[in-house]
Amino acid sequence: MEHQTLIVIGNGMVGHHFLEQFCQSPASEHYQLVVFGEEKQLAYDRVHLSEYFGGSTHADLAMATAEWYDAQGIELHLNEPVTSIDRENQIVTTPKGHYLYHQLVLATGSYPFVPPIAGNDQDGCFVYRTLADLDAIRASAAQARSGVVVGGGLLGLEAANALKSLGLQAHVVEFAPRLMPVQLDDQGGGLLRQKIEDLGVQVHTEKATTEISPGAEARLRMNFADDSHLDTDLIVFSAGIRPQDTLARACGLEVGERGGIVVNNQCTTSDPAIHAIGECALWNHRIFGLVAPGYTMARTLVAALNQDQDAAFTGADMSTKLKLLGVDVGSIGDAHAQIPGARNIRFHDEQSGHYRRMVLSQDGKKLLGAILVGDNGPYDTLLQYVLNGIELPDNPESLILPESEGGAPALGADALPDTASICSCHNVTKGDICCAIDAGCTDVGSVKTETRASTGCGGCSALLKKVVDSELEKRGVEVCTDLCEHFPYTRQELFHLVKVNGIRTFQNLISQYGKGQGCDICKPTVGSILASCWNEHVLATDHVPLQDTNDTFMANMQKNGTYSIVPRIPGGEITPDKLIVLGEVAKQYNLYTKITGGQRVDLFGATLSELPEIWEKLIAAGFETGHAYGKSLRTVKSCVGSTWCRYGVQDSVGMAIMLENRYKGLRAPHKVKMAVSGCTRECAEAQSKDFGVIATDKGWNLYVCGNGGMRPRHADLFATDLSDDELIRTIDRVVMFYVRTADRLQRTSVWLENLEGGLDYLKQVVLDDSLGIGEELEQHMAELVSTYRCEWKAAVEDPEKRKRFREFVNAPAQKDPVQQWTFERGQRRPVLEVVAS
Amino acid sequence: MKAPTNWVPVCTVDDLVADSGIAVWTEDGPVSVFYLPNRLPALFAVSHTDPFSGSNVLARGITGDINGEPVVASPIYKQHFSLRTGRCLEDEGVQIKVYPALLDGNRIRLEVPVVQAAPVAA
Structure with missing residues (x-):
């Protein structure tokens, strides 16, 4: 069969997911794929768009790389909008040319709805959809003090958070009487409003904007129908989305009355060669404005293009769980009890700020929907009841009552049927997970790799772990967490x-x-x-x-039994005099010398008995131990920072030295690396460290739990624009919490990935002090800092400790006969033959 | 017939480190001496040479017990060697030399083969 051309218009999340799935399917062999994207950038994660203001870049948010597209043989046209479709000749046209298609997929997404208000197009008015929109908002915010978001829905509140993170006084103006009118009821919306206002965002409901005019106290003024007004420097419209169906309309495809490209169950439009998926598609008179249903449509279409007769899109669950401005909000199924006969159970705790509502079927046996505000703890359990039609327990109210009042435990993973959907992003069922385990997966990590579960939004990670653990247990795989045969503890x-x-x-x-x-x-x-x-x-x-020998002898054992020495060079800053001392010592003891990746100097080939002598000389020159041998802080790498660099905005070297001196010597479950960059160019590569600090013009951004090495991991942005004191207090807490809770030899990256609740939980513990241990952690750190001593100084001064460094206690002059040397590139290196195999 | 041996003094009690090892030089080469005060006997001596790396390091390994057997873990590649038999727990075919040890007053003596002066090869 000759190659046919399949053109995809739109390179958003759903369009990209379609390509990913299609490339893995047999039909991909028969098609040349061509993609047109209107934006400059490759498909990125729009769900986490607001992280762009938190320091994430397009690369962080990107769904794939240009290399991936290349490797798949996909012809990619970015920044090239399609202007028309000629259905008769099957040709799409862009400003750059005409392209023939055999099959056409519209994944054009949606555009933000801007209410028809006079003056809505002047300077200072924005929408919130693309990275370009965010760049424009950021530029405008630099000269602004306040900002208004029009629209109090899910996206509007995200946008309000973004404005707040840009340092603006944020307002939300909503036409309806409450926030999130689609997902919440009056009580839930009211509680959310209260919580958001507590965070400093002002909420104005039941406001119909009539006109936007020049302001008196700020750039713009919003005039409302009730004759009140609000002055603001910038306005972001986020009043819902509309399907982007312009191309489809223009070429005569069937569209809905209120927009949307009409598709059947196979996601095919009124033209059999044209298909539509995602937010632009209208199925059964409905538009689906979430990513998961869009993914389901994409998979359905891939199946249909592979001649799968059973492929059908049958609607999607619109339940949502999210954290808005730090407040948990969840909405499941028939949240408004629209199904006839439905009954409600409500729990509203004004004291702790929790609202929970369950919508039950008339007979009280099934859960139809739910609303949660303040705590999404019961969300996973409730969702499983709704999605799988599981019969409720006799006392269903226990599902939403606090546990201390006799609440029921969460629905066990055991009770879920095999068809239960665990990960809706990648459509992974409990059955799929069981298959993966039967095929040899023995932990959450390998199940994730095998099934892709929990690799989308990550919302199901806790549930996934429960399912995996319970299935492993069922198969008799003991999940043993004992340290070793001597201690039955972690x-x-x-x-x-x-x-x-x-x-x-x-x-x-x-x-x-x-x-x-x-x-x-x-x-x-x-x-x-x-x-x-x-x-x-x-x-x-x-x-x-x-x-371990390295810790005992405070040096790093090499393969021939000699050691290497790494003196501390805080922040990588060293005087010429000290550098000369390193050279002289290395020369005297014939030590192989190498610069390390952590901006220090490593001296190799010292025998056990030479170590104290060498350290005497180093200490006399002002050096301290570098703990290169310990499970402790290694280095704080830095760029040269604002003292020299034209671009630097803070003194990164000074901060690096301060951090290194503060945390040196601290013993941790594994080694800890840090770095400080003096500006956003990130020359110190801080995002690959356990703790990365990047200067901003207002202070420091802190990234945590990154890693280089065998399994690289980008550090997560943890807090922004911290002062020096705030930065140190925050690092103190995270380090100490890591020291207390991590497993043996667990780097921070793996620790975070295994921490139940993940980054959000860590933020709660450290930033919100949810466990009430913040001060204790700081105090513990302060004690350690104040009791620091250089271990090598203490060792060389103590004759008893020096005794440990005798190579052979009965023969001080005896050289170790296996240590033989040769020379290479002007330096000494060991010759060693391995004796046993 | 058993090869001739000597009980040679190698160090004193003060040189030992509880639950750890030290290295001594003997006519038979480098030997590590371990002192485990919670066991009876408390003294063990095995070769100091790690057969997997060829390096003289075993006295610097961590001691302990695996299923009751007193062991030292090589600091290079972490294999465990029985302090009683010298056998490697991870690799049955590998064994290191074991030297009988005893406490003589304040001195530690090891039983070491008598080395005959070998003719020097040309």
Whole structure:
């Protein structure tokens, strides 16, 4: 069969999802794919658009890369809007040319509805849909103090949050009597309003704007039908979306009365060669303004193009769960009880700010819908009841009552049928997950890779974990979290036992809570916990046997039994004199010298007995240990910052040195790396570190839990525009919470991914102090900082500790015979033959 | 017939570190001596050479017990060696030398083969 051409108009999330799915299908062999996008950028995640103001870039939000499109053989035309469709000759036209198609997919999405108000097109009026819109809003906000969002729906509140994050006094103007009129009822909307106003966003409901005129106290004035007015510097219209059906209309395809390209169950339009998916498509008189139904349409169309007779779009669940300005809001199914005979159960706690409503069927046996404001805890459970038609328990009210009042536990993963949809973004059912486990997946990570569950919006991650754990348990796979055969506890539990009971030695801990003599798993773990808790010298007699050799001898063992030495060079800043000392010492001891990735110098090839002598010289020159051997802070990398750089906006070197000196020596579950960049160009590569700090013109943005190395992970933006003090307080808390709760040898990236509740939870604990431990964490850190000593200084000054560095205790002059050397590129390196295989 | 051996003094009690090892030099090469005060006997001596890397490092490994067997973990690639038999727990075919050890007053003695002066090869 000859290649045919399939053209996709629109490169948004749904258009992209279609391409992804289509490329994996057999039909892809018969088609050349051509894509037209109106925007300059490749498809990006519009759901998380407001993160663009939090520091995310297009690359962060992008759904794929140009390389991916290349690799799939897709012909990509960005910044090239289609201007017309000639159905008779099957040709689409753009300003750049004419293109023939055999099949045409319209994924043109929607456009923001701008109410017909006089003056709505002047300077300072914006919509909130594309990255270009956001760039324009940001530019305008630089000269503004206040901003109004017209529209109090889901998108409007997102936009209000964005204005707030730009430092503006934000207002929301809503025509309806309450916020989120589609998803919430009066009580829920009222509570949401109260919470949002508490956060400093002013809400104006029942306001019909009649005109926008020049303002007196600000650039613009909004005049309302009730003769009141509101002055503001900029206005963002977010009053709903309209399907983008202009092209379809112009070429005579059937469209709905109020817009939308009419499609059948296979997502095909009135022209059999033309299909429509996503927000531009009208199915059964309905437009679906969420991404998940758009994805379902895309998959349906792919199946139909692959001649699947059963392919059919049959509507979609419009339930939503989101966090608006930090407030949980959830709306499920028939939230407004429109089904005849429906009954309600409401729980409204004005004290703690929780509103929960369940809509029950007439017989009270099935859940039809629900509304949640203030806490989405019960959302997953309620959604499963609705989607799967599971019969409610005898006391259904227990599902929304606080647990202390005898609430029912969440619906167990066991109770879900195999058809239950766990991840709606990628349409993964419980059955799919079971299959993945039967095929050999034994943890959440591998199930995610195998099924793609929880890799879309991520909202189902907690539920996914429950399903995986319960299925593993059913198959007799014991999910053992014991540290090792000596301790039936996790690292976190041991930390707690040590801290709470004031235990200071390994012997005490193992005799009280463990058995046997310990091993190379539990000893270093406990050593690290003891150090984190009490900060005693690692070479204190009781602690020596707990450490890995690197920690014991405070250097990094290399393959021939010699060590490497890395003195601390805070922030990578070093005087010529100190640099000369490093050179002289290296020369004297014939040490192979290499610059590290963390802006320090590594000296290789020192024997055990040379270590104290070398350190005496380094300490005399003002060096301290660099903890390159420890599960502790390594370096704080920095760019040169505002002191020299033309672009720098803050003193990144100064901040890096301060951070490095603050956290040096801290013992953690694994090594910790930090970096500080002096401007948004990010020369210090802070986003690949456990803690990355990037200067802004107002202060510092903090990124957490990034990683380079084997499994790179971009750090997540955690807080913005922090002052020096706020930055340090925030890092103190996150570091200490990590030290207390992470597993053994768990880097921050993996820790965060495994933390139930993820980034949001971490923010609650650290920024909102939801556990009430903020001060305690800071205090603990302050104690550690104040008890810091250079371990090497303490060691060389103590004859007892120096005894540990004898290579052979009975023969001081004896050289280790296996350490033999050769020279390469002007330096010494080991010769070593491996003895056993 | 058993090869001739000597019980040679290698160090004193003060040199030992509880629950850890030290290295000594003998005519038979480098040996590590471990002192585990919670066991009986408390003294163990095995070769200091890690057979997997060829490096002299075993005295610097972490000691402990695996299913009751006293072990040291190589600091290079982390294999465990029984302090009683010298056998590698991860690889049955690999074994390191074990030296009988005893406490003689304040001194530690090891039983080491007597080395005959070998003719120097030309």
